[in-house]
Amino acid sequence: MSLSLDSLVGILKTAGEPTRFRLIALLAGGDLTVSDLTDILGQSQPRISRHLKLLAEEGLIERYQEGAWAYFRLRQEGDAAILARNLLHSVDAGDPVLARDNERLQAVKRTRAERAQAYFSRNASEWDALRRLHVSDTDVEAALLQVLGEEPVDALLDLGTGTGLVLKMLEASYRRAVGIDASRDMLAVARANLDKDGIVKASVRHGDIFNLPLEAGDFDLITIHQVLHFLDEPERAITEAARVLRPGGRLVVVDLAPHAFDYLRDEHAHLRLGFSHQTVAEWLEKVGLTVSDVIDLPPKQKEAASALTVTIWLAHAPAEAAVPARPYPVHSLLSEVVS
DSSP, X not given: OOOOHHHHHHHHHHHHSHHHHHHHHHHTTSOEEHXXXXXXXXXXXXXXXXXXXXXXXXXXXXXXXXXTEEEEEEOSSSHHHHHHHHHHHHSOTTOHHHHHHHHHHHHHHHHHHHHHHHHHHHHHHHHHXXXXXXXXXXHHHHHHHHHHTTOXXXXXXXXXXXXXXXXXXXXXXXXXXEEEESOHHHHHHHHHHHHHHTOOSEEEEEOBTTBOSSOTTOEEEXXXXXXXXXXXXXXXXXXXXXXXXXXXXEEEEEEEOOOOOTHHHHHHOOSSOOOOHHHHHHHHHHTTOEEEEEEEEOOOGGGTTTOBOEEEEEEEOOSSSOOOOOOOOEEEOIIIIIO
């Protein structure tokens, strides 16, 4: 952290006002709307909005739009954010004002979780039916962790995040993460799941997978988990993912291998009946990535006739100059993960 005297004094003056410091403490716990904050603090919407504007101008918080709603959260990057977190670590956790705010925050999160659970319950039978078609989330998680290894992740982007499963799977590996999804109902479920697990270093946002609301080169790991088969133009999604991948970054695609379960088109809105190793590898290589590994996760032997194989593709962006393509191994983790 390296701030000029004027910048340091400006940040401290802004953060030092009691209501604004309470806002910083609340936004350190997750993404909240102005409506959430007015309910917690018992202050008017114009007053809360004014405080949020000042905090944003000092680089202490960030704002993003989701339909008619604006969400706010404590910034994850920058000197101002580091200073804010140091201030939060310095305050007495048992302070009665902050403790009361936290109780109200938990009530807001419980209400949010109840709404999300209602949506999840209405659709649970469909999701359960899809899960039964292929290997378990536990097996996929084990394979993902194996292929990614122990290399630390600075910034993770999960495209088509759904319920936030990947954000939870890889929580121990990344410093910060963003999940993008086109469904606001699914984002509500994901937020509730992040709240439930106490994951505050990840956030979820509404966005178009073909036109991401993100700057180029922002992420060193991008995951696209069970999304491509819902897309009419999956290659475009890979192209857009490559745009926001850092030099030397990694892109992981998890999807279904080719299959003949045609009923998935009508009953579960699948537009593609799986992807071959070659098809996805060609898409990845076309945008300048080098495929380094392909892993098949077949169903258990007794379910082979009625279940699907899941495939994981891992590709790397060139560090600076282009890296020549190299052969990649294709192997099965049936004995290692599924058995």
